[in-house]
Amino acid sequence: MTYLADVGALARKDLLLELRARDTLPAMLLFVVSTLVVFHFVLPADSSDVAATGLLWVALLFTALLGLSRAFAAEREQGVIDGLVLAPSDRSAIWLGKALSVLAFLVLAELIALPAYALFFERVDAALIGGVALADLGIAAVGTLLAAMAAASRARELLLPLLFLPLAIPIVVGGVGASVAGEPARYLGLLGLYDALFAIICWASFEYVVTE
Amino acid sequence: MIHARALEKRYGDKRILRDLDLDVGQHDFLLVTGPNGSGKTTLLRLCAGLAAPTRGELELTTPRGRVGYLAHEPLVYRELTALENLDLYGRLYRVPERRERIGMLLERFGLWDARHAHAGSFSRGMLQRLALCRALLHEPDLLILDEPYSGLDEDGALLLDSELTDRTQDAAFVVATHDPQRIDRFASARLALA
Numbered sequence: 001m002t003y004l005a006d007v008g009a010l011a012r013k014d015l016l017l018e019l020r021a022r023d024t025l026p027a028m029l030l031f032v033v034s035t036l037v038v039f040h041f042v043l044p045a046d047s048s049d050v051a052a053t054g055l056l057w058v059a060l061l062f063t064a065l066l067g068l069s070r071a072f073a074a075e076r077e078q079g080v081i082d083g084l085v086l087a088p089s090d091r092s093a094i095w096l097g098k099a100l101s102v103l104a105f106l107v108l109a110e111l112i113a114l115p116a117y118a119l120f121f122e123r124v125d126a127a128l129i130g131g132v133a134l135a136d137l138g139i140a141a142v143g144t145l146l147a148a149m150a151a152a153s154r155a156r157e158l159l160l161p162l163l164f165l166p167l168a169i170p171i172v173v174g175g176v177g178a179s180v181a182g183e184p185a186r187y188l189g190l191l192g193l194y195d196a197l198f199a200i201i202c203w204a205s206f207e208y209v210v211t212e
Numbered sequence: 213m214i215h216a217r218a219l220e221k222r223y224g225d226k227r228i229l230r231d232l233d234l235d236v237g238q239h240d241f242l243l244v245t246g247p248n249g250s251g252k253t254t255l256l257r258l259c260a261g262l263a264a265p266t267r268g269e270l271e272l273t274t275p276r277g278r279v280g281y282l283a284h285e286p287l288v289y290r291e292l293t294a295l296e297n298l299d300l301y302g303r304l305y306r307v308p309e310r311r312e313r314i315g316m317l318l319e320r321f322g323l324w325d326a327r328h329a330h331a332g333s334f335s336r337g338m339l340q341r342l343a344l345c346r347a348l349l350h351e352p353d354l355l356i357l358d359e360p361y362s363g364l365d366e367d368g369a370l371l372l373d374s375e376l377t378d379r380t381q382d383a384a385f386v387v388a389t390h391d392p393q394r395i396d397r398f399a400s401a402r403l404a405l406a
Contacts, residue, residue, distance in 0.1 A: 002306075009303045013289070013296075020291040020330075079285030082262055083346065087304035088277025212263040 006089040010097025015104060017074055024070040025105050032063040032113040040120040052121035053128070053179045057172055060113065060132065061139075061165075067105045068143040069160055071098055072151035081151075085210050095144055095206035102147075103140040110136070127188075131178030134191035135171045138198060142167050145202040148209050170194050213237060213274050213354050213384045214259050220267035221254050228254045232268070234403070236354075236384050241398045244388040246405030252388035253284065253358055255405070259386050260356045277305060280352030280383075282360055286343035290332030294323055294342050297331055298349060305350040317345040321371060336363040344372065348379075355379065357387045361394060369394070 018024055039055040075081040084094050110132055118124045143164055150160040174194060177187030216234035220227065228251040236242050236259070244252050257263040260281045261272050281287075288297040295314065302310035318324045321341040326334070331342060340363040347355065361369050376385070376398055387395060392402075 006304055009300060013292070013300055016296070017289060017291045074289055074291070078288065078290060079283055080287050080289060082260075082281065082283060083287035083301065084304065085262065086260060086276050086279055086281055087301070088275065088306060089304050211261075212257075 003090055003093055006087075006093040007096045007100065010084075010094060011100040011104075014098060014101035018101070018105070021074075023073075024067055025108060027070075028063050028067050028105060028109040029112050031066050032059050032109050033116050035059040035062065036113065036116050036120055043121075049122045050180050052117075054176055056113075056117050056121070057175050057179070060110065060135070060175075061168055061172060063109055063113070064106055064139045064143060065161060065164060067102060067109070068139075068147045068164065069150075069157065071102055071144060071147040076151045076156075081210060091207040091210060092203045094210065095148070095202060098148075099140045099144040099202075102144050103136055106136045106139060127181075127184035128179045130188055131175045131184065131191065134178075134188060134195060135175040137195040138171045138191060139168065141195065141199040141202050145206060145209060148206065152209070167198075213240070213272070214386070215271040215273075216258075216265075216269065218268040219258065219265050219270060221251070221258060221263070222266040229258075229265075229405075234259075236386060236401075238353075238384055239381065239400075241380060241385040241400045242387070243392055243395060243399035243402045244386065244405065245390070245392050245402070246388075250405035252405055255403075256281075256283075256356050256358050256386060256388055259354075274354040274384075277350065278353040280347040280350065280355045282343055282347040282355075282357040284358055284362075286331070286339045286346070288331045288339070288342055288346060291330060293328050293330055294318065294334075294345075295327040297342065298345060301346050301349055307350050313349060314345075317348060320375075321345050322367070337365050337368055340364050341368055341371075344375070348375065352383060354384045354386070357385065359389055360387060361389065361391060 036059055043051060085091060114124050146160060146163045150156040150163065153159050171194065174187045174191035178184040178191065181187055214234060214236040216232060219229055219232040221229040244255060246252050258265060258270060260279055261276055298314045302314055307313055318327050321344060323338065323341055326338065331339065334342065360372055364372060376395065380398055389395060
């Protein structure tokens with residue numbers, strides 16, 4: 001219970017910081033909507049729905065990257081990570097609290113992005129929503145760990161995309177597959193497996209990321 | 213509390229500390245001095261368990277939840293109020309009777325009236341007072357203070373003097389400072405880094 005209370009306190013703090021500073025979510029919203037608008041004009045009128053779905057995933061992935069690049073900004077700029085790391089709580093609680101807040105930002109961005117996609121391209125079905133939801137879990141889990149690694153580096157702006165994009169390939173494969181395949185269950189299963197596997201790896205390895 | 217033998221710390225090719233032996237017992241007060249770049253902050257981070265030595269032995273017997281660490285940065289969120297910052301740390305550090313302890317510290321360090329103000333609006337001196345509240349909140353057994361008088365006005369410095377006087381019987385200290393005269397009377401051991 002103490003562990004969950006720590007996670008809750010850390011996630012609540014991140015949401016409160018965003019509510020006050022408003023420097024991540026508005027940027028993510030603006031980015032995803034403007035990207036979809038650009039894609040709407042770039043894609044020829046007779047393009048297939050499959051191409052539009054692919055572009056949606058590109059937009060979602062880069063929007064997530066934008067949010068992840070700010071995930072540890074407050075801890076980095078104000079050195080707070082040292083204070084959190086010295087707390088007696090399990091250090092994985094820092095990862096889980098941050099991953100939950102990243103997940104909340106992703107879901108909020110998609111609440112705008114998916115209706116915008118439906119407006120510009122095609123209707124959104126249950127398989128696409130399921131794929132996006134499972135992809136969000138994987139992005140939040142892996143992205144939070146990598147954002148913490150990048151935050152400790154001087155070349156953090158370069159490092160995060162270089163680390164994140166290769167690891168996000170299975171998410172894109174699963175997400176696009178679930179969105180366009182006739183039988184999406186196999187791809188949703190792949191995303192679920194990815195989420196479970198990487199959540200365990202990230203949970204177990206976070207301690208080594210935040211200590212020298 | 214802290215036992216170090218032949219301690220060495222490097223960052224890349226740069227050697228920050230070399231062949232350092234150190235023993236800090238339960239009620240010891242180690243005063244660390246040295247010019248800029250001599251490795252004071254690095255040594256304090258090693259003592260806090262925030263960094264690992266490149267070579268040598270370092271044994272830290274204080275559990276990490278019992279360490280109070282004051283860094284150059286105040287380690288507080290600027291968008292949160294003083295009260296919210298201390299409440300977050302109080303939860304994470306399992307401070308019993310958290311609200312009472314926070315109220316007492318804010319009162320003692322003259323921040324009670326500013327408790328609902330965002331830390332980002334604080335002056336350098338107020339931030340240092342808040343950082344001291346944060347470091348002392350869980351009544352640590354080992355206090356590691358990096359330039360604790362930095363940014364404090366005379367009133368703040370006197371408050372810190374009195375806090376150190378009160379706490380030297382209950383805790384061990386490792387304090388780095390450019391102004392050793394101010395706290396030399398507390399020191400049971402001194403380390404001058406070159």
